Amino acid sequence: MTGTPSERDGGTAASVRTGLTVTGRPAQCGRGVMAEVGDRLVGRFAQCLSERIVEPEPAAAVAEPREEAGPLDLFRTAGVPVAERAAVAVAAAVVVTVVFTRVRRRRQG
Template identity: 65%
Template sequence: MELHHEFTVPVPVEDAWRALLDIERVAPCLPGAVVEDYDGRTVTGSVKVKVGPVTVTYRGTAVFDEQDETAHRMVLAATGRETRGQGTARATVTGSLAERDGGTAVSVDTDLTVTGRPAQFGRGVLSEVGDRLVGQFAACLAERLAEQAPGEPVVDEEEAPPLDLLRMAGVPVAKRAAAVVVGALALTWLATRLRRRRRASGHR
């Protein structure tokens, strides 16, 4: 699926460019993300995603295929696999920065493929989650840019909580998910009743 998001940060484009490439610095703004290693081009780490009562951890790498400082354009290719399951996640993220009213406008295009539990929500829900996630990321990034100058060491923090898909998508999605569960239970109950009736009829 293809997703598009835009946000702005109140700093000049050069500062925003350096900040977005400072992976250890911006990673805490992404719920569930943990960076284990970064050599300037390849990021190794994990992302935890909570789907109802189940938490799924994806481990993998993300590689900068492009870092065009002149055009302020970057392309990041990421792949991950569930640590306890067969689910996978692949994403190609293209970001471009442009000066706007003294700040920086950031445009992000994501080509995302997900298998496993998170895939059950479909494009609509994942798009909702993406909108909220980008909004949260933009606010966090703006706050960090205002507080911390580029190049300063990042203070170690507690382990990041998982990205909660239901909470991030909001109450309507949670209600839809609950409706699906209730519907499944109703169908199961109905099928059980029908089987019992057939068995009872067979013994007459």
């Protein structure tokens, strides 16, 4: 991840360039799912960074470990797009089955 800050409207904007390499089983999820997970990770990073910049921690708190936001639920993040794709595939299979059955009945009738 590479961030490039620039001045914008009296504040600072950052352009972020990321690279994500996925191998193995997770790579089978497809590009759309991986893009959504990547967007979620970058969004979470940006939110945390923004909070730390807007409300900097006192010097004493910096020395102490900070409470983490918790793990990112990849099932919730990737589950919806995967379920939508599965629903489309199931619907297509149902349509093909119905059409095939009707054509077959016409030929037999």
